Amino acid sequence: MAVWRRALSEGMRRSGLYAAIREQVYRAYERRVESSLPTGVAPRHVGVILDGNRRWARSLGLSDVNTGHQRGADKISELLQWCTEAGVEHVTLWLLSTDNLARPAQELDPLLTIIEKTVQKFVADGWHVKPVGALDLLPDKTARVLKDAGEATSDAPGLIVNVAVGYGGRREIADAVRSLLIEQAGKGTSIEELAEILDVEHIAEHLYTRGQPDPDLVIRTSGEQRLSGFMLWQSAHSEFYFCEVHWPDFRKVDFLRALRSYAARHRRYGS
Numbered sequence: 001m002a003v004w005r006r007a008l009s010e011g012m013r014r015s016g017l018y019a020a021i022r023e024q025v026y027r028a029y030e031r032r033v034e035s036s037l038p039t040g041v042a043p044r045h046v047g048v049i050l051d052g053n054r055r056w057a058r059s060l061g062l063s064d065v066n067t068g069h070q071r072g073a074d075k076i077s078e079l080l081q082w083c084t085e086a087g088v089e090h091v092t093l094w095l096l097s098t099d100n101l102a103r104p105a106q107e108l109d110p111l112l113t114i115i116e117k118t119v120q121k122f123v124a125d126g127w128h129v130k131p132v133g134a135l136d137l138l139p140d141k142t143a144r145v146l147k148d149a150g151e152a153t154s155d156a157p158g159l160i161v162n163v164a165v166g167y168g169g170r171r172e173i174a175d176a177v178r179s180l181l182i183e184q185a186g187k188g189t190s191i192e193e194l195a196e197i198l199d200v201e202h203i204a205e206h207l208y209t210r211g212q213p214d215p216d217l218v219i220r221t222s223g224e225q226r227l228s229g230f231m232l233w234q235s236a237h238s239e240f241y242f243c244e245v246h247w248p249d250f251r252k253v254d255f256l257r258a259l260r261s262y263a264a265r266h267r268r269y270g271s
Contacts (some may be wrong), residue, residue: 033256041263043216045090046083047238049230050076052222052246059246066110071248073118080127082255083159090160090212092132094230098168101137112138116145119163123149128156132208133167134175162209169232176206176233207233214238217262219255221247239265 029242050072057068076093095115101108122129131146138146146165180202184194204210214234218227223244226234241258243250 007236018083024092030251030256031144032255033253033260035261037256039101042087043239043262044088044258045092045213045215045217046088047092047094047215047218047231047235048079049094049218049220049228050247051220051224053248055132056246056248065107066114068246069111069114073114075248075250076118077121077125078252079250079255080122080159080202082252086259088159088254090121090162090215092209092215092231094164094167096133096165096167097229098134098137098166098171101166112142116142119145119149121153122161122163126137126158126161127153128157129153130160130162132162132164134171135166137166158183160212162212164230167208167230169229172208172231173203173233175208176203177208204233209234217241217258219243219258221245221250221254 053068053072054065055068056071056258057065058191062068079093080091096111102110103111127148129146129152130190133146135143135146142165144200146163149163183206200208209231214236215231215238217240218230218235218238219241220227220230221243223242225242231238239262241261243254243258245251245254
């Protein structure tokens with residue numbers, strides 16, 4: 001009997017029937033999780049640390065990690081659709097940190113090319129793209145692609161997609177303070193006068209995401225449980241969701257679980 005069962009199981013796998021059944025079970029579970037979400041509590045702004053592309057490639061024995069980066073880039077379109085369906089208004093995608101810019105050229109250059117093509121696809125798909133990061137640190141071509149995408153889609157309706165490239169949380173705060181000082185100097189405000197009136201809102205008005213709500217939910221994939229400098233200022237009251245799967249394997253049900261976890265939390269905003 002045991003031999004017959006193993007033979008049957010192996011036959012199902014080879015015929016594709018096993019995969020079909022597994023897919024049906026997955027879809028049923030996905031619908032169950034989705035139906036369990038309460039209405040009216042979706043996060044307005046979701047930040048996503050797209051982590052694990054290289055580890056995904058290596059786990060499959062692939063020598064070229066860019067295969068992982070490309071697979072991860074392809075996954076983003078699905079995420080944006082899920083966000084739209086859930087009623088999310090803003091999503092921030094961390095695609096490249098300032099630390100990543102120190103990688104060897106043979107690894108960084110192909111990654112930048114993937115990012116450029118991904119951003120151009122966002123434009124073609126009609127998303128409202130907003131570059132987020134220190135563009136002056138990027139190669140001229142990459143910076144131009146990001147700027148052009150922002151200008152071309154500035155009036156696009158619907159979900160706002162913040163593309164964080166050359167982004168670091170500390171750098172963002174430093175840039176915000178620098179911008180604030182330049183602005184006030186232009187008005188003739190002295191350092192002493194600025195020190196008297198300076199508050200957190202003055203700095204918030206000069207962040208890369210100024211004018212947008214802070215992220216309600218931050219998702220990080222690949223099992224790492226840290227922010228690594230992502231949206232340091234804006235995430236003061238965010239809820240965090242750490243997912244074990246590498247980004248290329250992130251599924252809709254993983255996103256729905258993150259939303260379910262968020263909906264179950266009581267946000268105290270520091271109180």
